Amino acid sequence: MRYLNHITKIQRILTSKLPFESLLGHKTFALPTNLEWETVTFQRPAKLEITDKYDDKVRIYTHKLIYRTCEEDINQAAKYAYLLEDLDGRRYLIGSSTRPYPTINVSEVHPDSYSSSTLNEVTVQWQAYRKAPRVE
Numbered sequence: 001m002r003y004l005n006h007i008t009k010i011q012r013i014l015t016s017k018l019p020f021e022s023l024l025g026h027k028t029f030a031l032p033t034n035l036e037w038e039t040v041t042f043q044r045p046a047k048l049e050i051t052d053k054y055d056d057k058v059r060i061y062t063h064k065l066i067y068r069t070c071e072e073d074i075n076q077a078a079k080y081a082y083l084l085e086d087l088d089g090r091r092y093l094i095g096s097s098t099r100p101y102p103t104i105n106v107s108e109v110h111p112d113s114y115s116s117s118t119l120n121e122v123t124v125q126w127q128a129y130r131k132a133p134r135v136e
Contacts (some may be wrong), residue, residue, distance in 0.1 A: 063127075
């Protein structure tokens with residue numbers, strides 16, 4: 001059975017505030033409820049692509065989160081981890097408190113049409129040896 005996997009909620013936290021060092025090998029885990037997540041305002045839904053490839057017999061997953069936002073001063077140098085939630089309530093963690101950290105790229109859009117969006121487009125990419133784990 002298919003489920004609705006549109007990303008409808010994005011939260012972020014500095015990786016230094018995560019309560020663990022790594023989650024290698026874990027597919028699901030629980031996060032403490034006392035973490036102070038910053039809610040990201042964005043145009044729903046966001047897009048999440050997870051691709052995998054083999055490089056020297058090692059499987060590498062690339063996670064690419066794309067969302068549009070009216071935020072203007074996004075700190076691209078900050079090391080954030082992202083908690084994503086889909087329409088069915090499934091939550092995924094992009095990033096960890098160890099390298100490699102997610103990278104953030106911001107595109108300021110000046111469209112050629114009045115009907116096109118003028119929101120900034122943010123792309124968050126993270127490569128890891130595992131898929132983004134589900135948060136229970």
